[in-house]
Amino acid sequence: MRLLLTAILRFLLRHALQFALFIVILLAGRLLLAEWRSYSAGSEAVAALRQASGSAGSHGASLAESATLRVNALQKTSQTAIAARQKEVQAQLAALRARQQPSLFTLPLPDTHTLALHAQEEAARHVEIEVLAQEARYLSALQAAISGEDARQTLARLHAEHVSAYAALQHNLRQRRELEALHPLAARLPGSDAYAQLSHLEAEGQRLREVNLQAYQAWLAQRARTSDATNITRPAPFAIDEQALSGALAPVRAAIAAGETQLARNWIARWRAPVLDVAPTAALLVLSAILLPVAIKAFFYFVLAPIASRLPPLSIARELQVNGSSLPLPPLGESRISAVSQALQLKPGQRMLIHPEYLQSSPVGTHKRTQWLLDWRFPFTSLAAGMAALTRLESDVTASVTISASDDPLLEVAVVHLPAGSALVFQPRGLVGLVCDSGQPLALSSHWRLASLHAWLTLQLRFIVFRGPVTLIVRGCRGVRLERAGQGRSISQSATLGFTTDVLYSTMRSETFLPYLRSQQALLNDRFDGGNGVYLYEETPRHGKQPGKVGSWFEGFTDAILKVFGI
Known part of the structure; x- marks a missing residue:
């Protein structure tokens, strides 16, 4: 019971x-x-x-x-x-x-x-x-x-x-x-x-x-x-x-x-309005974050880059009226022209402009003073390229000067001799010094290419040209190489330091899309054509080697601006 x-x-x-x-x-x-x-x-x-x-x-x-x-x-x-x-x-x-x-x-x-x-x-x-x-x-x-x-x-x-x-x-x-x-x-x-x-x-x-x-x-x-x-x-x-x-x-x-x-007192309205207001934007942001970078890269890779590859290459030689003298090449089978240190002979009547940190040793009898800019006609270029507060050396007798990158063990120094009548398109970011005649102004000029798609895709709208006779002192990470363009050579844009004006410069699309999509390689490579023309590049470029790294956006932005001005 x-x-x-x-x-x-x-x-x-x-x-x-x-x-x-x-x-x-x-x-x-x-x-x-x-x-x-x-x-x-x-x-x-x-x-x-x-x-x-x-x-x-x-x-x-x-x-x-x-x-x-x-x-x-x-x-x-x-x-x-x-x-x-x-x-x-x-x-x-x-x-x-x-x-x-x-x-x-x-x-x-x-x-x-x-x-x-x-x-x-x-x-x-x-x-x-x-x-x-x-x-x-x-x-x-x-x-x-x-x-x-x-x-x-x-x-x-x-x-x-x-x-x-x-x-x-x-x-x-x-x-x-x-x-x-x-x-x-x-x-x-x-x-x-x-x-x-x-x-x-x-x-x-x-x-x-x-x-x-x-x-x-x-x-x-x-x-x-x-x-x-x-x-x-x-x-x-x-x-x-x-x-x-x-x-x-x-x-x-x-x-x-x-x-x-x-309506404001209704709890449905209090929750419904904010959610509906931000939901489309959130969905659009998510969709754009997924698709927009892919679409932009696909447009550049499959549309703009092939168009640029079919366009005529750039040529700087026509307006310079140089005689086509090329640079002396290293022995056959060799292209490396750099070393940890270089010894230069500074003759009477010549002047050397060099970064103080690259001047390893010099004779006591040389005359040294400070030159604030590489060229006062190009103050922005000199400042942006770091060619400011240089040491100017002159000597009454032939003096041996040793150049070395003492602050970075990975940098090597190369000496590039430009004979009279030759001209070299060069990016001043790789320049650490030069040797030229004391009584002659530095033969330096700039050339804009605003009508070229090659220039716009690479964001290099301005080209800096050095004319001989002058000796350029160039730095490069892990070494600097000088090669003949021949029937066509292609290298990474971030490695290019310069090329002679008789070279036909153009761009070509990178071979594979997925590495470019994943930011593992650049969209375009530099291409050089010309039988007697030569080009100069560094072996392991640090410039522009971190396209996908978070936190270096400001550095990338400033590099892009400097690249526009050919620096």
Whole structure:
């Protein structure tokens, strides 16, 4: 019996808990449904009110433009036309005000369709009333101004008539005095001609006195009537008061604000809006982060690079007018021209410009001083390439100078002799010094290639050219090599240091796409063509060898800028 009661109690308790759980679920669902319905109704109501506000604003702008054109056209019409338009405006205002309905801009709001219709009608009615009221006020002011102008014109006319009558009276008096002075006796003797003329002038004078008096009295009366209108001026051209017109939509905006306040208290709205706002952007960012780099690289690899490969190569030799003297090559089968240190013979009449840290040893008798820039004609190039604060050496006798990269064990130094008539396109980033004649300026020039796709794809728009005779002291990581271009050679762009001007320079696409896509190799390699031309490169370039490394973006940006200027 006891076990049976325990089983019954467990059964009842389990089902009671289920019953309570169902109640909670149903109440939560009802609450969620009520919140969703409230959010949907509020959103639709606010959207309807915003639509009404927008349409009313557009309607008001159209009415304002029409009213401005219509009223300003009345400036040159008669007062009768203005009065007729004023009567029409008053009639329209009376009809609009009589059509007023109880305000629907209250909460709770009616259904969306009804609210939208009534809101648009009521907002449009408020706007029309405001525009017509402004027009009526302006027409009243215009009527008053025109009435004042008419009164002043009448006063001026009556004053002119009085002045004319008074002048005629004075003229009559002068004629009588002159007649009496000429004929003092005859003018008083009846029957004489003088007496007849004097009588006529006296009768005319009496009439002129009456005319003058009437003109004066008419002028005084008009002046009294005009005294109240003398300060009334014609108003400026009609323009709608935009602030007042905007105020006509204040009830709509108040209802929108109330609806938005109610929506702000809905927890669905609080979560839905932020998520929906950022979700498309987040999806787009994720998609662009995946596809955009691939698309850009694919476009460069499959479109721009093949186009550039088919274009004519660059040539610097045509505009330099050099005789084509090439550089001396190392023995057959060898191309390495660098060493850890180099010994140079500095002859009298020559000067050496060298970075101080590369000057390992020099004779005591040499003359040393500081030269601030490699070439003052190219200050930016000298500073950007690091060719500043150089040590200038000169000697009265032949002196042996040892050059070495003492601060970096991986750097080697090469000596490149440019004979007279030869020219070398060189990137000053690899230059550590040079030897040239003391009495001659350094033959250095720059050449832009803005119309070449090769230049734009490699971002090297400017080429620096050194002309012989000059000896360049060049550095390179793990060594520097000098090779003949022959029928065509290709090397990494980051390794290129320079090439002679008789070389045809172009670019060619890297052989495989996946290493380029994974940033393991550059898009383009440098290509050199030309039978006698030579090119110069370093074996293990550090410049531009970390295309995919995070944290070196600033260094990469500055390298790109320097590359544009050929440095």
